[in-house]
Amino acid sequence: MTKRFDVATDSPVHLDDVTYEALEEARASGEPVTVAYGGAEIVVKPDTKDGPSAITGRLLDAAGR
Numbered sequence: 001m002t003k004r005f006d007v008a009t010d011s012p013v014h015l016d017d018v019t020y021e022a023l024e025e026a027r028a029s030g031e032p033v034t035v036a037y038g039g040a041e042i043v044v045k046p047d048t049k050d051g052p053s054a055i056t057g058r059l060l061d062a063a064g065r
Contacts, residue, residue, distance in 0.1 A: 002031055002032055002033065002034060003022075003025055003029070003031070003033045003034070004033070004034040004035075004036065005018050005021070005022050005033065005034070005035045005036070006036045006037075007035065007036065007037045009037065009038045009063075015037060015056045015059065015060070016052045016053055016056050017052075018035060018037075019035055019042075019044065019052040019053075019055040019056045019059070020052040022034075022035045022044045022055070023044055023048065023051075023052060023055065026044045026045060026046045026048070027046050029046070030046050031046065032044060032045050032046065035055070035059060037059050037060075037063055038060075038063030038064070038065060039063060040059055040062035040063035040064075041062075042055060042058055042059045042062065
């Protein structure tokens with residue numbers, strides 16, 4: 001089962017922290033992890049070369065922020 005992180009737009013949690021955790025989870029489990037924020041979703045694959053900041057940037061772009 002794919003793990004999913006849903007982050008509310010008014011959450012005090014920093015998105016880089018969430019994407020870091022998603023990246024670590026994907027690498028540890030070998031399964032993709034979904035991060036959702038502001039109506040957008042990004043799938044973090046275990047073999048991604050991007051870091052948390054790049055993933056956060058794409059997520060914010062997709063959410064129109």
